[in-house]
Amino acid sequence: MRYPPRHKESTRARLLELSGTLAKKDGFASTGVDALMAAAGLTSGAFYSHFRSKSELLEAIVESELGRSLELLTGKTNEQLVVVLKSYLSASHVDDPAQGCAVTSLSTEVARSSLQTKQVFERMMVAMKDELSKHVSGHSAAWVMISQMVGAVMIARAMASEQSRNDLLEAVMQQCQEMIR
Amino acid sequence: MRYPPRHKESTRARLLELSGTLAKKDGFASTGVDALMAAAGLTSGAFYSHFRSKSELLEAIVESELGRSLELLTGKTNEQLVVVLKSYLSASHVDDPAQGCAVTSLSTEVARSSLQTKQVFERMMVAMKDELSKHVSGHSAAWVMISQMVGAVMIARAMASEQSRNDLLEAVMQQCQEMIR
DNA sequence: GTCTATAGGTAGATAGAC
DNA sequence: GTCTATCTACCTATAGAC
Numbered sequence: 001m002r003y004p005p006r007h008k009e010s011t012r013a014r015l016l017e018l019s020g021t022l023a024k025k026d027g028f029a030s031t032g033v034d035a036l037m038a039a040a041g042l043t044s045g046a047f048y049s050h051f052r053s054k055s056e057l058l059e060a061i062v063e064s065e066l067g068r069s070l071e072l073l074t075g076k077t078n079e080q081l082v083v084v085l086k087s088y089l090s091a092s093h094v095d096d097p098a099q100g101c102a103v104t105s106l107s108t109e110v111a112r113s114s115l116q117t118k119q120v121f122e123r124m125m126v127a128m129k130d131e132l133s134k135h136v137s138g139h140s141a142a143w144v145m146i147s148q149m150v151g152a153v154m155i156a157r158a159m160a161s162e163q164s165r166n167d168l169l170e171a172v173m174q175q176c177q178e179m180i181r
Numbered sequence: 182m183r184y185p186p187r188h189k190e191s192t193r194a195r196l197l198e199l200s201g202t203l204a205k206k207d208g209f210a211s212t213g214v215d216a217l218m219a220a221a222g223l224t225s226g227a228f229y230s231h232f233r234s235k236s237e238l239l240e241a242i243v244e245s246e247l248g249r250s251l252e253l254l255t256g257k258t259n260e261q262l263v264v265v266l267k268s269y270l271s272a273s274h275v276d277d278p279a280q281g282c283a284v285t286s287l288s289t290e291v292a293r294s295s296l297q298t299k300q301v302f303e304r305m306m307v308a309m310k311d312e313l314s315k316h317v318s319g320h321s322a323a324w325v326m327i328s329q330m331v332g333a334v335m336i337a338r339a340m341a342s343e344q345s346r347n348d349l350l351e352a353v354m355q356q357c358q359e360m361i362r
Numbered sequence: 363g364t365c366t367a368t369a370g371g372t373a374g375a376t377a378g379a380c
Numbered sequence: 381g382t383c384t385a386t387c388t389a390c391c392t393a394t395a396g397a398c
Contacts, residue, residue: 034372118341126345157289184364227363229392
């Protein structure tokens with residue numbers, strides 16, 4: 001072998017990290033294979049020794065990105081969770097999609113993707129709902145909380161003024177806190 | 182003039198209707214000018230006598246689509262509003278984005294668009310919030326309701342199983358009904 | 363207002379050398 | 381595993397005829 005044994009998996013991990021960031025920023029459809037590989041310091045031909053197709057990449061991004069989000073929700077006290085939620089509903093999260101939650105950035109594209117990708121997405125969302133349900137009054141309340149958090153960040157990002165963004169984010173944060181008590 | 186006086190505005194209206202449908206189904210970025218004009222029975226050159234650029238088209242779509250959504254919320258009794266919300270949180274809305282709400286389908290792309298487009302989006306969202314606030318306990322509650330409805334449909338569309346979709350949609354619908362009482 | 367033709371660019375994907 | 385080269389298809393946008 002001309003490359004060290006761990007080379008392939010580390011390159012793959014690097015591509016996942018990088019493509020996740022690019023897709024959250026510009027959209028998955030607008031993230032070209034050429035541009036991704038160039039950003040990784042490679043050429044486009046090498047992409048296909050890591051992923052069979054671009055749609056397989058989306059599936060891997062969803063697994064990787066939502067897995068990380070799930071970790072952020074896991075094993076928290078109520079107080080710790082409130083800190084996480086405040087960070088989620090913050091201006092800095094709204095202003096920096098690239099470092100933020102993939103559900104908010106990519107779910108419309110997941111909705112248009114393969115069944116497999118949707119299954120991965122669902123598995124992760126259900127796990128997040130189960131985790132949140134430990135802090136609120138049941139599974140229904142957990143679904144409601146997830147929906148309003150994701151919806152709020154999405155809508156805030158598409159509105160122009162700081163005023164409207166803040167009104168929206170504060171309203172939802174207050175509601176989340178009431179649900180946890 | 183070789184064309185009747187109303188020709189231009191009626192063609193523009195047709196293009197708006199059609200491009201709105203296509204963009205909600207496939208995403209705005211994936212909706213090519215060629216494909217749009219071909220679907221309208223025209224050729225791509227004619228596009229630019231109606232819109233200066235593709236990004237101006239998005240602005241017009243947001244105005245047109247969200248204007249229609251706003252109308253659906255306007256002047257309802259509590260009972261009539263519940264019917265609208267049930268339809269919004271229905272399986273058929275989840276399964277048919279092309280005929281559905283543009284906020285759910287296009288907001289991530291609006292978030293990546295021009296300031297002008299975001300301003301149009303914001304104006305429409307604030308108007309919807311004001312309308313909803315007549316049915317719930319204040320403007321904060323209206324923002325919360327909008328967020329959870331939009332988030333719920335987006336997440337439901339990206340999940341694979343009917344079971345999870347229904348759990349989510351029913352949870353949010355129940356919460357909406359409690360907010361209206 | 364719409365047509366054809368075309369510009370210049372980029373998309374996803376494959377073949378074969380090393 | 382990564383390279384270069386290349387294919388076909390599509391993209392946004394413009395020019396000029398009718």
